[in-house]
Amino acid sequence: MSTHESAVQAAHAHGAPQGFIRKWVFSLDHKVIGLQYYFLALVAVFVGMFLSLLMRIHLIWPTVALPLLGDIKPETYLTLVTMHGTIMVFFVLTTAPQGGFGNYFLPIQIGAPDMAFPVLNMLSFWTTLVGFIVMIAAFFVAGGAPLHGWTGYAPLSAVQSTGPGEGLGADLWIISIAIFCIGALMGALNFITTTLDMRAKGMTMMRMPLTVWAWFVTAILGLLAFGVLLSAGILLLMDRNLGTSFYVPLITVNGQLTGHKGGSPLLWQHLFWFFGHPEVYIAILPAMGLASQLLSVFSRKPIFGYKAMVYAILGIGFLGFMVWGHHMFMSGMSPYTAFAFSIMTMGIGVPSAIKTFNWLGTIWGGRIRFDSPMLFAIGFVSLFVSGGISGPFLAQPVLDIQLHDTYFVPGHFHLIMGVASIFGIFAATYYWFPKMFGRMMNESLARWHFWFSFIGTYAIFMPMHYLGMAGMPRRYSQMTEVGYLLDLIPLQKFITYAAFITIAGQLIFLVNLFWSMFKGKKAVDNPWEATTLEWTTATPPPHDNFGGHTPVVHNGPYEYGVPGAPRDYVMQTDPEIEPAH
Amino acid sequence: MGLVLLAVIWLITFISTYFFIAKTWWLPVGASAAAAGIDHHFTTTFILMGIVFVAAQVALGYLVWSFRDRGNPAKVSYSHGNTTLEIVWTVLTTILFVGLNLTSSSIWASERFRPAAADSVQVEVTGMQFAWYFRYPGPDGKFGATNPELEDASAGGEAALGLDTKDPASKDDVVSGVMVVPVNREIEVILRAHDVIHSFFIPQMRFKQDAVPGLAIHMHFTPIQTGEYEILCAELCGLGHYKMHGIVRVVTPEEFDKWLAAREAEKL
Numbered sequence: 001m002s003t004h005e006s007a008v009q010a011a012h013a014h015g016a017p018q019g020f021i022r023k024w025v026f027s028l029d030h031k032v033i034g035l036q037y038y039f040l041a042l043v044a045v046f047v048g049m050f051l052s053l054l055m056r057i058h059l060i061w062p063t064v065a066l067p068l069l070g071d072i073k074p075e076t077y078l079t080l081v082t083m084h085g086t087i088m089v090f091f092v093l094t095t096a097p098q099g100g101f102g103n104y105f106l107p108i109q110i111g112a113p114d115m116a117f118p119v120l121n122m123l124s125f126w127t128t129l130v131g132f133i134v135m136i137a138a139f140f141v142a143g144g145a146p147l148h149g150w151t152g153y154a155p156l157s158a159v160q161s162t163g164p165g166e167g168l169g170a171d172l173w174i175i176s177i178a179i180f181c182i183g184a185l186m187g188a189l190n191f192i193t194t195t196l197d198m199r200a201k202g203m204t205m206m207r208m209p210l211t212v213w214a215w216f217v218t219a220i221l222g223l224l225a226f227g228v229l230l231s232a233g234i235l236l237l238m239d240r241n242l243g244t245s246f247y248v249p250l251i252t253v254n255g256q257l258t259g260h261k262g263g264s265p266l267l268w269q270h271l272f273w274f275f276g277h278p279e280v281y282i283a284i285l286p287a288m289g290l291a292s293q294l295l296s297v298f299s300r301k302p303i304f305g306y307k308a309m310v311y312a313i314l315g316i317g318f319l320g321f322m323v324w325g326h327h328m329f330m331s332g333m334s335p336y337t338a339f340a341f342s343i344m345t346m347g348i349g350v351p352s353a354i355k356t357f358n359w360l361g362t363i364w365g366g367r368i369r370f371d372s373p374m375l376f377a378i379g380f381v382s383l384f385v386s387g388g389i390s391g392p393f394l395a396q397p398v399l400d401i402q403l404h405d406t407y408f409v410p411g412h413f414h415l416i417m418g419v420a421s422i423f424g425i426f427a428a429t430y431y432w433f434p435k436m437f438g439r440m441m442n443e444s445l446a447r448w449h450f451w452f453s454f455i456g457t458y459a460i461f462m463p464m465h466y467l468g469m470a471g472m473p474r475r476y477s478q479m480t481e482v483g484y485l486l487d488l489i490p491l492q493k494f495i496t497y498a499a500f501i502t503i504a505g506q507l508i509f510l511v512n513l514f515w516s517m518f519k520g521k522k523a524v525d526n527p528w529e530a531t532t533l534e535w536t537t538a539t540p541p542p543h544d545n546f547g548g549h550t551p552v553v554h555n556g557p558y559e560y561g562v563p564g565a566p567r568d569y570v571m572q573t574d575p576e577i578e579p580a581h
Numbered sequence: 582m583g584l585v586l587l588a589v590i591w592l593i594t595f596i597s598t599y600f601f602i603a604k605t606w607w608l609p610v611g612a613s614a615a616a617a618g619i620d621h622h623f624t625t626t627f628i629l630m631g632i633v634f635v636a637a638q639v640a641l642g643y644l645v646w647s648f649r650d651r652g653n654p655a656k657v658s659y660s661h662g663n664t665t666l667e668i669v670w671t672v673l674t675t676i677l678f679v680g681l682n683l684t685s686s687s688i689w690a691s692e693r694f695r696p697a698a699a700d701s702v703q704v705e706v707t708g709m710q711f712a713w714y715f716r717y718p719g720p721d722g723k724f725g726a727t728n729p730e731l732e733d734a735s736a737g738g739e740a741a742l743g744l745d746t747k748d749p750a751s752k753d754d755v756v757s758g759v760m761v762v763p764v765n766r767e768i769e770v771i772l773r774a775h776d777v778i779h780s781f782f783i784p785q786m787r788f789k790q791d792a793v794p795g796l797a798i799h800m801h802f803t804p805i806q807t808g809e810y811e812i813l814c815a816e817l818c819g820l821g822h823y824k825m826h827g828i829v830r831v832v833t834p835e836e837f838d839k840w841l842a843a844r845e846a847e848k849l
Contacts, residue, residue, distance in 0.1 A: 148817065252776060354671055366658075393623075397685075398688045399619070473814070
């Protein structure tokens with residue numbers, strides 16, 4: 001076995017590149033590719049956040065001309081909604097945790113010199129980048145970006161005459177997502193193969209850090225989900241341009257027949273959500289793995305229930321494919337199927353709850369250090385609970401009657417899939433920055449950033465639950481046309497003000513990131529006194545990760561506070577300790 | 582730092598919970614027969630999830646404060662977990678979540694599995710960018726044929742629906758821009774859409790259902806309180822989504838008969 005593994009690793013070793021282009025642009029090094037993904041996500045998150053800022057301004061001051069956009073047409077708001085959601089989901093929440101940190105640290109944490117397929121890895125990044133450029137291009141074509149929402153429900157998305165932006169802009173939107181899917185599929189293959197084939201000697205599956213488990217299962221979800229979305233997108237493109245009718249029945253738009261007949265609008269929803277729900281876990285699983293990791297590191301205590309955590313990740317991944325119909329309780333799908341989807345959805349709450357219990361069990365009896373990565377990990381747990389607790393409301397069809405497509409839904413998914421995942425990205429940045437750049441980030445700026453983000457995001461998204469209960473529908477650009485919505489405007493104003501403050505807080509992060517890259521305090525190789533393999537190597541790691549030798553693993557990933565050990569942590573490469581009880 | 586975290590997490594938890602308990606913003610008052618059952622189940626879910634929410638956040642805040650690093654390395658407890666505890670909380674959450682789900686199933690079944698009663702009032706509701714139209718079958722109890730080629734959205738009314746006047750059954754059909762229904766009678770709604778997906782949402786009736794082009798979706802609800810209620814579109818349908826607004830007027834049976842008779846008389 002070990003001979004086989006080292007043979008596999010030797011086959012994948014490649015010499016360090018010399019020129020700038022091969023080293024930093026068309027790099028085969030998973031670490032450089034990880035950074036490329038990370039900075040792509042960083043650009044995307046600021047674009048996405050800027051769009052949300054414009055949305056918040058337009059919602060409460062509908063007549064104010066917006067920066068860069070000028071006078072607001074009714075469709076502009078929906079364009080912002082669509083592009084904000086799409087950019088955030090694909091190019092931030094899928095890109096940074098998996099493509100960014102997964103790429104950089106998965107091979108190092110399992111003791112591999114690189115990904116299994118370095119060329120494929122490079123291609124997957126460049127494919128993703130092209131996807132992003134095509135997406136942004138949709139803003140600049142005639143008619144502008146599409147207005148059909150990130151879910152792109154047909155026939156709105158399938159027929160060009162249904163609205164402005166549904167022309168070339170919508171085509172580019174679909175093409176961009178299709179390109180993204182291809183990149184994500186290549187990445188998923190690479191992650192799975194690497195995890196299965198490239199582990200160092202002694203790195204058994206049950207010694208893998210929970211981050212690796214999370215990236216591994218996320219890759220499997222990606223492999224199964226993105227293929228479906230890719231196919232669905234191609235069919236949509238054909239409906240729009242080649243006269244097919246996969247998703248479009250006989251309809252008239254503004255009294256005019258469209259020439260389509262016989263298609264099913266619900267087919268798109270089934271295909272989309274078959275991807276769309278696993279996508280939620282693609283966004284959050286890496287953050288869950290990371291939170292597990294950090295709570296253990298900074299509590300100086302082994303993770304509580306490692307095996308239960310692994311089974312919970314697998315359980316979430318498995319059940320994640322059986323719950324998509326909970327997005328469709330009000331869609332006209334057979335009401336009997338709602339029973340099954342509802343039970344499965346409530347069921348997926350169980351492994352999520354297990355994880356929460358185990359996180360609390362991990363800090364229980366610990367010796368907590370409040371470094372910035374830990375603050376964001378604690379914030380993650382809090383947000384995960386708050387965002388998760390509204391799930392059982394939406395998972396029950398009878399309550400979904402009232403709450404579906406109201407602000408309750410964005411309140412729910414922003415807290416859990418958006419902000420909790422982003423807290424995972426922040427925690428990962430503060431935690432691994434020293435390894436990636438050889439310098440520490442500024443701790444006081446990091447703390448300010450944490451308080452702005454933690455309090456700010458609660459102030460934005462908690463009130464959305466109130467709005468939803470009061471019956472405020474999503475994706476309304478103005479609240480002036482419905483009598484009872486007028487009463488809710490003050491609460492919307494509060495949310496906008498909270499968004500201003502929270503977004504201002506993100507500039508602190510940006511400053512800290514770039515300032516620390518060049519001016520931060522020099523980092524030692526293992527600043528957090530952590531046990532996993534990335535902390536055994538140089539800072540930043542050399543091209544082949546471990547400088548010519550291959551680590552041999554003797555211990556599990558979370559050996560902190562081991563009685564009788566010379567220091568309060570035992571590295572995975574240290575001599576084997578007595579089996580834990 | 583531990584104490585500040587505790588304070589902030591607890592404060593966020595209590596403030597959030599306060600606005601839920603004070604019902605500062607809450608479900609609009611229900612006006613249909615189903616509302617009481619749905620609201621009751623909402624409250625049950627709210628109480629159970631509220632307890633879990635507060636307990637988890639309070640515990641998190643307490644633990645980060647209580648187990649902060651006090652500079653004594655001997656104090657840490659070395660443990661890899663506890664299988665009994667894992668089994669206990671797995672079983673408890675399963676019972677809570679699945680149990681909650683099963684208790685609500687009968688309400689869902691009565692709302693969606695059962696067809697409308699034979700004596701219900703039939704109203705066909707059609708959504709199009711960006712208006713709702715309501716059609717009553719008239720004295721013959723039959724909806725007449727419609728033809729997409731006859732549709733004229735800008736003309737409104739019957740023309741917007743493309744009502745085929747050659748069909749005898751369509752002669753007495755009443756088309757209205759306002760939905761008028763009698764109180765305490767079951768209303769059978771037949772939902773259609775011309776162009777894209779819309780969603781027929783009456784918050785006070787606890788009623789929401791997508792209107793899907795190509796489908797005629799049969800649903801029912803029973804208003805129990807007279808008055809005017811706003812109808813919204815809840816599914817993104819294009820640039821005028823926010824103003825795709827309608828009114829349902831719930832009136833006494835006498836008023837309803839009178840209104841319908843007057844509209845039918847206009848047709849003759």
